[in-house]
Amino acid sequence: MGKIVLVLSVLVFPVLAIAADGDQALITQAKQVLGPLPAAMVSEKNPITPEKVALGKMLFYENRIIADGTISCWKCHPFNLYGADGLRTSVADSCKSVARNAPTVFNAASQIAQHWVGNRTDVEDQAKGGFVVPAAAGMPSADLVKEALGRIRGYGPLFQRAFPADKDPVNADNYGLAVGAFERTLVTPGPFDAFLKGDLAAFSDAQKTGLRMFLEAGCAGCHSSAYVGGQMYQKFGVVEAPWQYTKSKNIDEGRYTITKNESDTYVFKVPVLRNVEMTSPYFQDGSVDSLHTAVWIMGKVQLGKNLTDQQAGDIVVFLKTLTGQIPREALVVPILPPSE
Amino acid sequence: MGKIVLVLSVLVFPVLAIAADGDQALITQAKQVLGPLPAAMVSEKNPITPEKVALGKMLFYENRIIADGTISCWKCHPFNLYGADGLRTSVADSCKSVARNAPTVFNAASQIAQHWVGNRTDVEDQAKGGFVVPAAAGMPSADLVKEALGRIRGYGPLFQRAFPADKDPVNADNYGLAVGAFERTLVTPGPFDAFLKGDLAAFSDAQKTGLRMFLEAGCAGCHSSAYVGGQMYQKFGVVEAPWQYTKSKNIDEGRYTITKNESDTYVFKVPVLRNVEMTSPYFQDGSVDSLHTAVWIMGKVQLGKNLTDQQAGDIVVFLKTLTGQIPREALVVPILPPSE
Numbered sequence: 001m002g003k004i005v006l007v008l009s010v011l012v013f014p015v016l017a018i019a020a021d022g023d024q025a026l027i028t029q030a031k032q033v034l035g036p037l038p039a040a041m042v043s044e045k046n047p048i049t050p051e052k053v054a055l056g057k058m059l060f061y062e063n064r065i066i067a068d069g070t071i072s073c074w075k076c077h078p079f080n081l082y083g084a085d086g087l088r089t090s091v092a093d094s095c096k097s098v099a100r101n102a103p104t105v106f107n108a109a110s111q112i113a114q115h116w117v118g119n120r121t122d123v124e125d126q127a128k129g130g131f132v133v134p135a136a137a138g139m140p141s142a143d144l145v146k147e148a149l150g151r152i153r154g155y156g157p158l159f160q161r162a163f164p165a166d167k168d169p170v171n172a173d174n175y176g177l178a179v180g181a182f183e184r185t186l187v188t189p190g191p192f193d194a195f196l197k198g199d200l201a202a203f204s205d206a207q208k209t210g211l212r213m214f215l216e217a218g219c220a221g222c223h224s225s226a227y228v229g230g231q232m233y234q235k236f237g238v239v240e241a242p243w244q245y246t247k248s249k250n251i252d253e254g255r256y257t258i259t260k261n262e263s264d265t266y267v268f269k270v271p272v273l274r275n276v277e278m279t280s281p282y283f284q285d286g287s288v289d290s291l292h293t294a295v296w297i298m299g300k301v302q303l304g305k306n307l308t309d310q311q312a313g314d315i316v317v318f319l320k321t322l323t324g325q326i327p328r329e330a331l332v333v334p335i336l337p338p339s340e
Numbered sequence: 341m342g343k344i345v346l347v348l349s350v351l352v353f354p355v356l357a358i359a360a361d362g363d364q365a366l367i368t369q370a371k372q373v374l375g376p377l378p379a380a381m382v383s384e385k386n387p388i389t390p391e392k393v394a395l396g397k398m399l400f401y402e403n404r405i406i407a408d409g410t411i412s413c414w415k416c417h418p419f420n421l422y423g424a425d426g427l428r429t430s431v432a433d434s435c436k437s438v439a440r441n442a443p444t445v446f447n448a449a450s451q452i453a454q455h456w457v458g459n460r461t462d463v464e465d466q467a468k469g470g471f472v473v474p475a476a477a478g479m480p481s482a483d484l485v486k487e488a489l490g491r492i493r494g495y496g497p498l499f500q501r502a503f504p505a506d507k508d509p510v511n512a513d514n515y516g517l518a519v520g521a522f523e524r525t526l527v528t529p530g531p532f533d534a535f536l537k538g539d540l541a542a543f544s545d546a547q548k549t550g551l552r553m554f555l556e557a558g559c560a561g562c563h564s565s566a567y568v569g570g571q572m573y574q575k576f577g578v579v580e581a582p583w584q585y586t587k588s589k590n591i592d593e594g595r596y597t598i599t600k601n602e603s604d605t606y607v608f609k610v611p612v613l614r615n616v617e618m619t620s621p622y623f624q625d626g627s628v629d630s631l632h633t634a635v636w637i638m639g640k641v642q643l644g645k646n647l648t649d650q651q652a653g654d655i656v657v658f659l660k661t662l663t664g665q666i667p668r669e670a671l672v673v674p675i676l677p678p679s680e
Binding site for chain 1: 427676
């Protein structure tokens with residue numbers, strides 16, 4: 001027995017060492033462009049406090065302050081569907097169509113800007129804008145928002161506690177700051193983060209193969225950072241137009257619609273790929289249901305690569321390691337103050 | 341000191357004894373028509389199992405299986421507003437108006453029937469009906485519901501576990517049974533239950549006064565049982581028509597609309613008053629915002645009593661003791677299977 005154990009350990013040990021070396025090399029390579037999620041997405045402009053987060057979480061669910069009473073942040077970003085709504089394109093106040101697919105609210109706050117075309121500077125601006133702009137929530141002005149918030153008397157003390165320096169804290173700006181502070185806590189670390197931090201057992205061989213393929217194919221050229229996206233704008237269709245593959249019904253001109261610069265035609269913010277497995281359908285118009293198909297299209301039109309089924313499948317295996325844990329506290333439904 | 345203590349205890353003891361006797365008499369009187377909530381609202385037809393409850397909770401949030409993708413049980417019964425939606429009347433699929441105010445889903449399963457006019461026999465029937473009837477969720481048939489459920493592959497094993505005896509368990513009937521089983525767990529005991537069970541400290545003097553006024557005014561004649569309602573039908577406007585007080589825009593003919601019996605005109609199911617503080621606006625058309633006003637109107641038109649502000653206020657103080665604790669587990673958002 002003694003001899004067999006000795007022989008086995010001599011045989012096995014170098015293999016393990018090589019595997020570990022390979023893993024370390026993969027981690028090092030991945031960390032050059034990607035990274036583990038932080039504990040929260042902090043902002044100097046809007047420091048996260050427990051009072052703001054608690055209020056922001058309530059306001060995230062609040063439908064009573066918005067024009068037809070059916071819209072809240074939750075409407076398009078329910079946590080049961082990982083912060084997206086499962087629709088091709090979202091539905092706003094009074095059943096108006098929204099032009100684009102709702103991106104998840106998780107891991108969203110550290111992007112260069114918000115919305116597919118970057119027309120909101122940050123989550124605070126998005127939250128406030130989301131309901132003072134008629135297109136989304138149908139509220140014609142910040143004054144009406146203030147009035148609607150003020151009618152629910154239970155909010156007064158909560159805004160006071162969250163914004164102690166303000167004399168008149170119940171207003172649309174502070175709505176944006178509170179919701180933004182809450183959203184800054186919504187990070188969802190998963191197996192990929194564990195692996196990057198050195199937990200080699202967090203990844204199977206198939207997942208390592210998937211990560212290698214993701215890096216080698218060039219996906220991380222745009223889908224970079226801890227968020228695996230959200231750090232730059234890019235034309236949808238660098239190599240060729242995507243529309244024959246996406247079968248999009250309406251062709252979205254992207255940032256051109258807001259900048260009117262020809263060079264911004266079909267340009268969108270590169271989306272965050274965290275939890276992408278859970279947020280079908282895909283692309284700015286939700287035109288594609290399958291993640292595998294979406295990966296193949298991206299290879300084709302962005303990188304000029306005709307990925308095999310195996311290669312696209314490998315990348316999907318890696319992308320599923322980006323499905324993370326929603327903070328436990330964020331999953332507990334807050335009770336809102338009564339209407340009177 | 342010894343003498344003073346002796347004197348005090350001689351003086352104080354009989355007063356406390358009388359107070360306790362008065363409390364016991366009040367509890368006894370209350371228990372003749374009201375009662376503490378059970379642990380769950382059981383049904384022989386649909387036994388509650390953990391597997392059904394877990395699946396039912398997920399389906400309660402599920403919007404992807406319903407016509408325009410924006411409707412779920414949660415839409416009109418969000419827990420953050422105590423299982424109602426805060427609207428005068430609800431909004432269904434494709435922004436169609438629903439005729440009546442959404443009652444809370446909490447403590448709802450032991451009523452004689454469901455809906456304001458009793459056109460659903462029980463919560464299982466309501467849950468299934470809620471989405472195979474075009475008026476609510478826009479799904480034209482149970483077959484389409486089955487198909488839509490089947491497309492989300494993650495549900496297959498969950499239905500199998502919840503309905504192990506069924507060969508083909510993913511269907512609209514089992515949707516109703518699972519959601520119904522979940523709803524049968526939604527009981528919210530509060531201070532009133534503690535008081536009825538003998539915890540005299542659970543009620544202040546003002547709350548006892550309120551309970552006495554509720555009983556003496558005759559409210560419990562209709563708002564009876566542990567649910568403080570839901571056990572009978574009654575005409576809205578027994579003594580006089582309510583419409584000049586409710587300022588209702590449309591006069592709802594109640595059960596007449598389904599039975600076509602003249603005697604059912606303006607007849608509705610007596611609503612459950614549990615958590616009534618949290619579920620403004622009031623009445624079948626949500627025409628009244630203030631609970632105080634609603635109580636006064638009920639006294640006037642149902643009992644022929646012109647309650648003073650003090651009396652209506654006392655009753656409101658009691659009604660607030662019906663605000664209870666939502667089961668902790670029910671408040672944790674479930675994550676739904678991905679669309680693929």
